[in-house]
Amino acid sequence: MPFVLFSSRTYSSSLFLLIVFLFITFISRAEYFDEAWFAEQSFWFLRDGQVRSELFRGYNGWETGLYVFHKLFVYAGALTMYFTGFSVASSKLVSIFFGLLAGYLVWQYSRKASREQQWLSVLLYFGCGTLIRYISVNRPETMCMALGLASYLVLDTQDSTKPKPILAGILAGLSALTHLNGLIYLVTGAGWLVLRIGWRPAFLFSIAGGLTVSLYGLDAWLDGNLAVLAKQFLGDPATQQNLHLSDKLSVLADYHQIFFYGQNETALTVLVLLCGIAFRRYITLTQPVFLYTLLLIISFWLLTKSITDIYFLLIMPWFAILIAFWLTTYLPRQPAWQRKAAQVLLVLYCLVSVVQFVNVINENREALNTEAHNALLASYMPEKHTPVIAPIEFFFGQMDNYKILGMTYFHLLEREKGAIPLNTFFKRAEQANVTYIISDHRLNASYDIPVNAPAQIGVYRRVFQDSWNTVYARQRM
Numbered sequence: 001m002p003f004v005l006f007s008s009r010t011y012s013s014s015l016f017l018l019i020v021f022l023f024i025t026f027i028s029r030a031e032y033f034d035e036a037w038f039a040e041q042s043f044w045f046l047r048d049g050q051v052r053s054e055l056f057r058g059y060n061g062w063e064t065g066l067y068v069f070h071k072l073f074v075y076a077g078a079l080t081m082y083f084t085g086f087s088v089a090s091s092k093l094v095s096i097f098f099g100l101l102a103g104y105l106v107w108q109y110s111r112k113a114s115r116e117q118q119w120l121s122v123l124l125y126f127g128c129g130t131l132i133r134y135i136s137v138n139r140p141e142t143m144c145m146a147l148g149l150a151s152y153l154v155l156d157t158q159d160s161t162k163p164k165p166i167l168a169g170i171l172a173g174l175s176a177l178t179h180l181n182g183l184i185y186l187v188t189g190a191g192w193l194v195l196r197i198g199w200r201p202a203f204l205f206s207i208a209g210g211l212t213v214s215l216y217g218l219d220a221w222l223d224g225n226l227a228v229l230a231k232q233f234l235g236d237p238a239t240q241q242n243l244h245l246s247d248k249l250s251v252l253a254d255y256h257q258i259f260f261y262g263q264n265e266t267a268l269t270v271l272v273l274l275c276g277i278a279f280r281r282y283i284t285l286t287q288p289v290f291l292y293t294l295l296l297i298i299s300f301w302l303l304t305k306s307i308t309d310i311y312f313l314l315i316m317p318w319f320a321i322l323i324a325f326w327l328t329t330y331l332p333r334q335p336a337w338q339r340k341a342a343q344v345l346l347v348l349y350c351l352v353s354v355v356q357f358v359n360v361i362n363e364n365r366e367a368l369n370t371e372a373h374n375a376l377l378a379s380y381m382p383e384k385h386t387p388v389i390a391p392i393e394f395f396f397g398q399m400d401n402y403k404i405l406g407m408t409y410f411h412l413l414e415r416e417k418g419a420i421p422l423n424t425f426f427k428r429a430e431q432a433n434v435t436y437i438i439s440d441h442r443l444n445a446s447y448d449i450p451v452n453a454p455a456q457i458g459v460y461r462r463v464f465q466d467s468w469n470t471v472y473a474r475q476r477m
Contacts, residue, residue, distance in 0.1 A: 003115075003116045004116060004327065004328055004331050004332055004339065005116065005120070005327065005328075005331070005339070005342060005343055005346065006343070006346075008115070008116075008119070011116070011119035011120070011123065012119070014123055014350070015119065015122065015123055015126070018123065018126050018127060018353070019126065021357050022126060022132065022135070022357075024357075024361065025132065025136065025357065025360045025361060025364065026092075026096065026136050027364070028364050028365075028367075028369070029088075029089075029092060029136045029137075029360075029364055030360075030363045030364050030367035031088045031367070031368075031370045031393060031396070032137050032138075032139075033391065033392060033393050033408075033442075033444035033445065034139070034392070034444075034445075035088070035091055035092075035137060035138035035139070035393070036055070036392045036393045036394075036395040036396060037053075037055065037392055037408075038070065038073065038074060038077060038091070038138050038139065038140075039077065039081070039086060039091040039138060039395065039396070040053055040054070040055055040392070040395050040399070041053065041066060041069055041074045041077075042074050042075075042077035042078035042081055042086075042091075043078075043081075043086055043395075043399060045074065045075065045078045046078050046081070046082055050065055051065070051066045051067075051069055051071075051074060051219070052064060052065050052066050053066055054403065054404060054405070055392050055395065055404060055405065055406035055408070055409070056405075056406060056408070056409050056412075057405055057409070058405075058409070059409055059412060059413075060231070060232050060235050060236065061228060061231075061232065062232075065220075065223060065225060065228065066232070067217075067219060067220040067225065067228060067229040067232050067233075068229065068232045068233045068236050068239075070140040070178060070179050071177050071178070071215075071216060071219075072140075072143070072174060072177040072178040073094065073140035073143050073144075073178045073179065076094045076143065077091065077094050077138070080093050080094055086396070086399065087371065087396065087397075088370050088371060088396050091138040091396075092136045092137065092138050094138070094143060095134075095135060095136060095137060095138055095139060095140075095141075095142045095143065096135060096136050096142075098142040098143040098145070098146040098147075099131060099135035099136075099142040099146070100135075101146045102125070102142065102145055102146040102149050102317055103122055103125050103126055105146065105149045105150060105153055105317070106121050106122050106125045106149070106317050106320060106321060107121070107122045108153065109121070109153055109156075109321055110321070110324065110325075112158045113158075113325070113328070114328050116324075116328050117324045117325060117328040117329075118324075120323070120324035120327060120328060120346075121320050121321050121323075121324035121325075122320075124268065124271075124319070124320035124323055124324060124349070125316070125317055125320040127349060127350060127352075127353040128264065128267075128268055128316050128320070128353075129262075129263065129264025129265075129267065129352055129353060129355070129356035130264045130265055130309060130310070130312045130313055130316060131313060131316065132264075132353065132356045132357060132360060133264065133356060133359075133360060134310050134313065137310075139310065140178050140179040141179065141181075141310050141311065141313045141314065142313060143178045143179075144175050144178040144179040144181060144182045144314060145175075145313050145314050145316070145317060147171050147172070147174045147175035147178060147182065147185075148171075148172060148175040148182055148184070148185035148314065149317050149318075150171045151168045151169075151171035151172040151175065151185050151189055152168075152185070152189070152292060152318075154167050154168040154171060155168045155189060155192065155193065155205075155292075156288045156289065156292065158288075163193070163197065163201060165193060165201040165202070165204040165205035165208070166204050166205070166208040167208075168189055168205055168208075169186070169189065169204065169205040169206065169207070169208030169209035169210075169212065170208050170209065170212050171185075172185040172186045172189050172205075172209045172212075173186065173208065173209040173210070173211070173212025173213045173215075174212060176209075176212075176213045176216075177212065177213065177215060177216060181300070181303065181304065181305075181311065181314060182314075183213070183299075183303055184296060184299040184300045184303055184304075184314065185296075186206070186209040186210075186213070187295075187299040187302075187303070188292060188295040188296045188299045189205055189209070190202045190205055190206045190209075191295045191299070192288075192291060192292050192295055193205055195285075195291065196288065196291070217229055237412055237415070238305065239305065251304060251305065251306060251307060252301060252302075254307050255300075255301045255304065255307060257307045258304075258307045258308075258309070258311055258312050258315075259312065261307070261308075261309035261312065262309060263352055263355070263356075264309070264312075264352065264356055265309060265312045267348075267349050267352040268316060268319050268320070268323075268349070269319070270345075271319075271323050271345060271346075271349060272319050272322060272323055274345065275322075275323055275326045275327060276326075278330075278334065278338060279326050279330040279334075282326075282329075282330050282333075283326070287325075289318065289321055289322055289325060290322060292318065293315070293318040293319070293322055296315055296318060297315065300314065300315065327342060368468060370393055370396050370397075371396050371397040373468065373469075374393070374394050374396060374397045374398050375397060375398075377390075377394070377438055377464065377469060377471055378397075378398055378401060378402075380463050380464040380471045380473070381402070381435070381436045381471065381473070383435050383436075384401050384402065385401065385402065385403065386402060386403065386435035386436070387402070387403045387405065387432060387433060387434045387435060388402045388403065388404055388405070388434060388435060388436040388437070388438065389404075389405050389406075389407060389410075389429055389434055389436075389437045389438065390402075390404050390405075390406070390407060390436075390437075390438040391406065391407050391408075391438060391440040391444065391446055391469070392404075392406040392407070392408050393444075394438060402436075405434075406446075407438075407439075407440050407446035407447045408444075408445045408446055408447075410425065410446075410447035411445050411446055411447050414447065420447065422449065422450075422453060422457065423457065423458065425447065425449075426457045426458045426459075426460055426472075427458060429460070430458055430459050430460075430474070434474065435473070435474050436471060436472065436473055436474070437449070437460060437471070437472040438469050438470070438471050438472075439451075439453075439469055439470040439472075440468075440469065441467065441468055441469060441470070442468060449470065451465070451470065453470070457472065459474055459475050460472040460473065460474055460475070461473060461475050
């Protein structure tokens with residue numbers, strides 16, 4: 001079958017360049033502050049056999065045992081860092097692996113279709129600016145997405161084999177164990193099976209998925225702490241918008257913003273919408289991938305707790321597959337000008353990808369080397385193994401050198417109980433026998449110690465300051 005949009009050489013060359021530039025972005029990738037939060041959970045799991053947090057000691061009992069977390073992702077991180085050690089670079093490996101795996105699954109989905117559909121779908125996937133930005137960030141979304149996509153591929157076998165609802169349910173359940181947003185793949189998969197095949201496979205899918213998800217409470221059950229799990233879930237800052245009706249209604253009303261959050265999300269969403277308009281005569285709910293995508297959008301609307309841009313990844317692969325399917329299947333039936341328009345739009349999409357590559361590379365170049373900067377800060381903190389208050393990213397390279405309480409802990413306290421005056425903050429630190437305090441001038445969900453704060457506050461004196469941090473040391477009388 002002749003290629004509709006571009007030649008085979010154009011596709012292969014574009015994909016080669018795309019992958020090369022993607023790997024370039026992995027080099028000295030900037031560290032996002034909450035990556036340390038997930039790395040710390042994996043650290044204590046390896047160290048103590050229990051997921052907990054010293055960075056948030058005193059909050060929801062997390063220092064004793066953490067039961068509400070991205071379980072499968074944290075365990076995968078622990079396994080990876082058991083072999084690679086704890087560093088910023090090694091903490092990103094799980095996300096990178098599953099981001100690449102999902103690209104392979106996108107390619108595999110179209111193996112029974114035309115080669116152009118394969119090329120185009122995988123180019124749309126790896127060219128998505130949201131993926132370029134987040135594929136090497138230590139967060140669970142790429143793992144959740146890949147497992148959800150694997151579940152769909154087991155269901156939609158494109159008539160080559162019978163669907164395997166039990167295996168698909170297990171994979172969807174594993175996705176939910178990675179991130180509770182993965183529940184959307186359970187809801188969608190069950191609905192898709194009911195509408196396309198019948199109740200029996202949907203029941204088997206749901207039972208397999210439900211039993212897999214139930215493993216979420218296994219650690220708490222073994223510890224006899226199911227009540228603690230429930231308490232932590234209700235008190236977790238990340239769950240609050242799903243617990244209050246007004247907040248949930250606000251999220252539902254603003255849901256569309258996930259798809260138009262920025263140029264990265266808008267570029268792919270607009271392609272889907274334009275294709276849907278151009279090929280509306282041919283599109284029906286009997287098309288498996290269209291039906292699944294529609295159900296996925298609806299289930300995510302009902303279940304999501306927030307509208308952050310990284311959540312776009314959970315739907316993005318289906319957009320890439322859908323666009324490639326529609327373009328290669330229906331474009332030959334359309335007027336010639338639509339083919340030219342499609343080519344122009346795809347080139348513009350690639351330009352958005354290029355812009356995001358430039359943004360990420362610039363971000364990498366301008367970002368701190370977290371571990372090196374932490375070592376610099378530590379050089380002004382000679383008393384080891386003492387309590388310190390610091391930004392949570394101080395964990396990297398220093399987790400064995402100090403007893404670190406995260407600045408984000410105080411940010412959460414302020415959000416719940418009101419502002420903490422500066423003098424009160426330092427007085428509490430003195431009472432807790434804290435030796436050093438490191439401010440976070442970037443305010444990554446941290447308590448704010450202003451850059452122009454006094455050099456001496458109570459018993460603490462400023463001993464170092466740069467554009468990112470100030471170090472206060474307790475003065476011994």
